[in-house]
Amino acid sequence: MLEVRELECVRGDHRLFRGLCFTLQAGELLHLRGTNGAGKTSLLRTLCGLMAPADGDVLWHGKSIQSFRDEYNRALTYLGHLNGIKGDLSAIENLQISSSLSGITLSEDGILDALSKMGLAGREDLPTKVLSQGQKRRVALARLLLSDTKLWILDEPFTALDVHAVDYLKRLIGKHLKAEGMVILTTHQHVEIEAGVMKEVDLSA
């Protein structure tokens, strides 16, 4: 499904990694490890197609993601270091806009439901700039509940979250994997996610 061939990544004059190969099938989780500066975020951004690889290729169903960008983006949800939500808009507005931008129309009830599952009931109408760091992260994570994409790429999804939210997110990832989804994530925390297959790639090695 997702195949990485001989990937090389260079930032400035510094080579982060090279010759990286792995494949990810439906229902599999990839846990990306590595010390600070090992190139985890760079690899995730390359896998999304935001960064061009110095060498090698990322293939989705056998086709290079650079040439089938629209098709690949339709199957992808990326959550980066930045939450990607507008501080001037409320949680509802943020989610409404992000889903209609990707071409899906959602009912307000569906969005309210997703927000209450993320523990944000009662905060839906506040501009997100007044929310705490963890609550902003929850708004961003609510996108996972509302999209029907196959591949989730999550960069440090557990940062700023409290214990309950971490548990909920782990269950959510488990559910996504059971439904034949794919997840790639980085985290420095210990993850116990019920996954059929859990792969690990260590970039510091």
Add this chain to the structure above:
Amino acid sequence: MSEGSLFLAWRSMLVREILLAMRRKADVLTTLFFFLIVVSLFPLGVGPELETLRLIAPGVIWVAALLAAMLSLGRLFSDDYDDGTLEQILLLPHSLSMMVLSKVFAHWLLSGLPLVLFSPLLGMQLGLDSDAIVLLMITLALGTPALSLIGAVGAGLTLGLRGGGVLVSLLVLPLYIPILIFGAGAVESASSGLGAEAHLSILGAFFIVALVVTPISTAAALRISLD
């Protein structure tokens, strides 16, 4: 399916931009007041003789419009860049140039259109007659969208750079020169009896070329800036 969802995405990008601008009205008003104040300074500096003012009016209004357009360019992509929404826009399953076009259209509605609508007031202040004022409005209506379109390329290229605001002026102002010449020139040539059709046609041509070329180059610039 994909055309319907592209239209939905195009429209919601426009709604998003307008909604965000309504939450930060100050940003929209700064551009407009800057335009009004710069033009109003000229009678104070040059002196109140209507003959002189009438002669320089089209040029003054056009230069002020260029500077006002520059002022609002810095924020076109930088806010989205800082909070990560630009990454998400790049990962949408639609053509990035169409999304850029929607953003630029919103930028024009919020920063260019107000200039067009307020220009008659400034024209009267500088002693232009009604024919010249109508012509000035037409040139601005054709020219300001081109300013937004061309400016977007510069804004995309300087994204995330320190001192990007100054750099974007240096990049974009030279490209604005032809629009300035033909925009201001139209009013002058009409008042000297030569007719403004040629100038207006060239302005229209600039607009159409910019409409076709700049969304693609802006999209490429954004991909480079986020790499």
